[in-house]
Amino acid sequence: MSDPDESAQRPATIRETLANKEFAASFWAQAQSTLGDNVARAAIVAVVYGQTKSPLLAAAAFAVSYLPWLGFGALLAAWAERHPYRRTMIGCDLIRAGIMFLLAAYPHAPAGLLIALLFVNALLSPPFDASRSALLPQLISGEQYVTGVTLSRTTAQIALIGGYGLGALLVSIDDSAALLFNAITFVVSALLVRTMVRERPPSLKAEQRTNLVREAIDGYRVVLRSPVMRSIALIVFSGVCFGVIPEGIAATWAAHLAGHADSFAFGAIMTAAACGFVLGSALVTWLLRPQRRVALIRPVALITPLVLVPALFDPNLVVVVIMTVISGASLAITLPAGNGLFVQVLPPAYRARAFGVMQSGMHLIQGGAVMLTGWLAFMYPLPDVVGFLGIAGVAVLVLIIASWPTPATIADAIAANKVRVAADAHAAASPGQIEDFGEVTIDLGRAPLPPRRRPSPGPSARREPPMPDPAERTVDLTERTAELGGLPPAPPSQPARHS
Template structure:
């Protein structure tokens, strides 16, 4: 891995490897602010769209399976083209990729907002919109370590994560009320506007950079780059374990996919069910905001790596309590606690950056992100089918129990592989 360069911020003193970067340091960097604000705007629109789609489908079908299937459709497209499209981030200028993806998604979501759009075509448009998120996310993930170095990357990731989760919390909770007031199609139109705003912010706030230099002096084919990225990610034991930690979220995100049928068991009328749906969808993001703040500000860089396994287990264990069919307040508390545990992803992400060469980050992050979305989509689809037969409460509990078992196994594997990464963090040149 390339050596960490000195801070670009003027007047900064050398820090020990165990000292944490502050949020004010990363906010002072203009390019980070642009990435941060653009992501917040488009994510807020996405939450409105997810609530709108879930309510539209359940209103038309009354089926938990159909509702979960359309929700899963927002995760499954990366299985088809995500790993290949992610390689664009290592071939072309990352800023350019992000702008083009935002503009294309604005057009597609604008078409989704047409009331006359047939339901089947609506599903096709959802598929295409999510597919475009693969190169966008890969480009942003590869660009962020170039803008933020050392522990500033962790602080920036934590700030971005907390803000994103906060936006999700606001989008799901307030979004349900907004959709109930203005209608589902108008909510989709707002989502299109946020993509346009994100593209404009990237044009104005992120400087142009040349495309990444190809290995060996020439770009390989997209398929060859995909295979090379897969060998890199899955051929290294450390990276393989970190990838599985990332994909663990397929278990603890499952409840969001069946939030509407879960809300039906807790509410009496359609408006109450809509509001409960928003609260349920907002519970985990709320917990993650709290967990990300505590994990990034109160725990040292090496401490995050040591506690990562325990936090991963915490992300799943509370969901088991849903088997008791508790009231809404208890369900919200359990889901928030699971979201708090999900903050372990900060440490996993930072460790992944440590282990991947800078010129391969776009493809590597793209593969991980595509698999992550696919794992969530498959889990939600299975959860929807199971909820139709068993009811939502036992399905959430089963997901928590299965996830806890997997997290415990990963924690043991991580204990055997984390020493080298901890040593690397301790010996970083500030």
């Protein structure tokens, strides 16, 4: 369980974080396979467009990688919860490597077949990403976790820029080269995880399973019923909704500024979004003290839509680039800080499903925001559309901030989750047993009330009423967690159904 050290006086450095060999293997596996993914995406779009001369099919080849998150993401994340995360990651990498080798062998196959194979390849992203996100708190914790998340997100932005450029270069040499490069990155990723990351048991044990649909729904319930996780989810979803607007309509905005299609303006806006994210990541990880991050989640999240409001004045390219940099930087500050708090109140058995919920929501909202902005810009002036959407975003964030849980609610949710983690750890160490820890009894699924202090020996001690039976002082953990907005209580007599 990742439990950021509240007494930490400084963030963890990259060297300290990468000194963990398991995390280093996971990080480098993700970094080079992400680079390969972007290389292949650029190559596939070029190949499909070269075959069909159809912008629609080329766009479909690009967008197909996001489709699984919109429908199957939650189910696939729930499936990943049933299996060891390491094994799931290796299996997904090897299957994706096989698909890419096949595409590299037949790059000029019919466009429909190429898109179908890409969709099958994309179906493996939700279980892989959910497994990796759920595994990360088991590898590193505290300030190293925040640094690790930021490092991964920053590297993904760099891989996005470099991957598209490298993909275009490789396609100019040979269509198969880019696809072969991606296949090799998947093989390397599988080898790194296989040799450097040790196996851990699945978070969702066999006796806890019901069916995939119910387990996927439970992932949504555990996020939405918790006041803390629900608030973080709303902050994150709102941030990515408005933060993606400059990048999503970069081509349209560049044409508006220049009066015609302008590749320089388009590239400047697209690059500004990535550069802003890298800048914000560096700020939140290495310049802000750990204690300040959670306090900054709300005000910094408000900056993301607020910085779009000046678009009402139809600024020039320089101002648009500055606005985009600030928007990306504020989003980069919000995400790792929110992630660090989110994982503290997230029960371990729901990690993959909860991260699947977040990833699915982010992809759906980003795609919807870009489509809505483009549709509105078709009917109204682009500066007005962006500016008024920024105002609407500020209003939405103000409402979310007003309902933010109190510090006491956050502390109680973290404490309740720690009790659950301790109970689960004890149950795993001695399954089916009940052990007396002084005045506190811990059983499977049950958590203690705070222990009552014994008075010091003396006359007052003899007048103290006798201690109650520890069994009478145990409290059902699920009920206690539900009170704090966590897991819904489940009837203990209901038998588990396996699928």
